[in-house]
Amino acid sequence: MKAKLLIVDDDADIVTVLEDRLQASGYTTVIARDGQQALDQIEQESPNLILLDLDLPKLTGIQVLKRLAQIKPVEDLPVIVMTAHGSVNAAVEAMKEGAYDFLTKPLDKDHLLIVIRKALERDSLKRQVAYLRSEVDGRYANIIGTSPTVRTVVEAAQRAARSDASVLLLGESGTGKELFARSIHQWSHRHAMPLVVINCVALTETLLENELFGHERGAFTGADRQQKGKLEMADGGTVFLDEIGDMSLPLQAKLLRVLQDREFQRVGGTRTVSVNIRIIAATNKDLRQAVKAGQFREDLYFRLNVITLTLPPLRERREDIPALAQFFLERHAREAKRPTATLSTASLEALTHYPWPGNIRELDNVIARAVVLSPTDAIEPDMIALLPEDAHLCREEGPGLPYLDLPYHESMDAHSRHIITRAIEKSCGNQTRAAERLHLQRTYLARLIKQQRDRPEGRFDHGTESHES
Numbered sequence: 454m455k456a457k458l459l460i461v462d463d464d465a466d467i468v469t470v471l472e473d474r475l476q477a478s479g480y481t482t483v484i485a486r487d488g489q490q491a492l493d494q495i496e497q498e499s500p501n502l503i504l505l506d507l508d509l510p511k512l513t514g515i516q517v518l519k520r521l522a523q524i525k526p527v528e529d530l531p532v533i534v535m536t537a538h539g540s541v542n543a544a545v546e547a548m549k550e551g552a553y554d555f556l557t558k559p560l561d562k563d564h565l566l567i568v569i570r571k572a573l574e575r576d577s578l579k580r581q582v583a584y585l586r587s588e589v590d591g592r593y594a595n596i597i598g599t600s601p602t603v604r605t606v607v608e609a610a611q612r613a614a615r616s617d618a619s620v621l622l623l624g625e626s627g628t629g630k631e632l633f634a635r636s637i638h639q640w641s642h643r644h645a646m647p648l649v650v651i652n653c654v655a656l657t658e659t660l661l662e663n664e665l666f667g668h669e670r671g672a673f674t675g676a677d678r679q680q681k682g683k684l685e686m687a688d689g690g691t692v693f694l695d696e697i698g699d700m701s702l703p704l705q706a707k708l709l710r711v712l713q714d715r716e717f718q719r720v721g722g723t724r725t726v727s728v729n730i731r732i733i734a735a736t737n738k739d740l741r742q743a744v745k746a747g748q749f750r751e752d753l754y755f756r757l758n759v760i761t762l763t764l765p766p767l768r769e770r771r772e773d774i775p776a777l778a779q780f781f782l783e784r785h786a787r788e789a790k791r792p793t794a795t796l797s798t799a800s801l802e803a804l805t806h807y808p809w810p811g812n813i814r815e816l817d818n819v820i821a822r823a824v825v826l827s828p829t830d831a832i833e834p835d836m837i838a839l840l841p842e843d844a845h846l847c848r849e850e851g852p853g854l855p856y857l858d859l860p861y862h863e864s865m866d867a868h869s870r871h872i873i874t875r876a877i878e879k880s881c882g883n884q885t886r887a888a889e890r891l892h893l894q895r896t897y898l899a900r901l902i903k904q905q906r907d908r909p910e911g912r913f914d915h916g917t918e919s920h921e922s
């Protein structure tokens with residue numbers, strides 16, 4: 454779309470020249486001959502930018518700027534003022550009233566076009582930032598859940614947001630750690646500054662170091678210019694270190710220094726950079742265990758662990774499933790342009806009983822897929838049941854080595870529990886289907902489950918005893 458420029462000048466010759474030049478450069482133009490007309494044109498034509506002469510009949514350019522500030526925020530409509538050669542004071546006054554820039558007459562054609570282009574670019578960037586910010590805020594404004602466990606964590610997070618203390622978020626994958634990190638940032642006094650997310654597991658050690666601290670020119674082959682790291686980009690705001698449990702020991706030592714002194718050096722540099730940042734870290738690992746195993750620095754653990762918030766897995770807050778499902782249904786139905794999509798009662802029942810190894814992210818994905826694939830507007834359980842096949846991808850595979858440290862019978866029990874839990878998860882919590890998967894009689898599976906339930910270590914989710922529907 455062509456940008457529309459309003460030219461305000463009482464000199465007909467200047468207006469004609471400007472119109473010709475600007476139209477030849479691809480802009481649309483509208484004209485006003487005096488200050489009052491300028492205000493009327495702003496109302497009627499909604500221009501993207503104004504070229505405003507200061508010396509006007511009826512209302513002066515400065516008066517137009519003052520009136521304009523009452524109608525809309527000055528930063529929403531860039532105004533470039535045109536002044537007679539030598540009237541610097543008037544230009545300064547106009548800038549104080551919110552003008553974007555000034556040009557002196559006679560106008561230089563190239564300079565004029567550059568200033569206009571820059572003003573429009575800045576305006577467009579500001580709109581994009583405002584839009585993205587509102588998108589992000591909207592996406593993260595909602596922490597759904599009325600269960601007591603979630604409410605307790607939300608209240609603790611709101612209290613934590615008021616301080617500048619480091620926060621450690623713990624919880625299984627997909628339980629909402631990033632959502633809480635973003636919410637804490639939003640609720641904090643830093644909310645107008647950036648929240649910078651760094652995933653500590655996605656990158657190699659060298660890349661992560663570069664990402665965190667940036668580098669100086671010549672730090673390594675190909676580093677042909679200085680680059681700021683994410684810690685610097687977050688200055689004044691918050692840094693969210695996701696998957697902190699996966700950070701290497703050498704990088705942990707460097708991060709510790711940042712936490713202690715809020716200072717670091719860029720890679721290949723000697724100059725100290727200071728930053729004002731708040732740190733929020735998250736992991737689904739048992740950090741205390743990692744400290745014991747020598748994989749995580751104890752001093753860093755204590756620095757991060759000033760306030761710890763543990764997010765409950767979805768299976769421990771099943772009462773929140775209907776509200777979450779409805780929330781995701783509405784979001785995906787909107788995106789898929791299926792506003793009348795609903796969840797049938799049977800689907801809701803299936804969702805409520807499924808063990809959700811991938812937690813809320815898995816629920817989000819299940820609903821997203823069902824909304825797209827369901828042939829009917831009322832989504833039936835067969836659409837929901839599509840997913841359990843790959844649900845296990847969200848959870849760590851296999852019983853894991855700790856079982857090797859157990860006595861034989863306990864280890865066998867642990868394996869058995871694991872196999873049964875997996876079969877039930879994959880069967881959407883339905884024991885009959887799980888028994889079929891395992892080639893067992895349903896009654897035999899039920900007996901195994903009962904035996905395990907009666908043992909103290911046998912606390913795990915066995916789904917429901919409902920029969921195949």
Ligand SMILES: Nc1ncnc2c1ncn2[C@@H]1O[C@H](COP(=O)(O)OP(=O)(O)OP(=O)(O)O)[C@@H](O)[C@H]1O
Nearest residue numbers: 595596597598625626627628629630631632813814
């Ligand atoms: N209480 C909630 N209300 C609404 N949406 C939620 C809630 N909790 C989580 N979500 C949504 O679930 C998805 C997964 O959440 P998030 O990415 O925050 O989890 P995570 O614990 O950081 O996962 P991972 O450990 O895998 O990085 C996101 O789309 C998030 O917006």
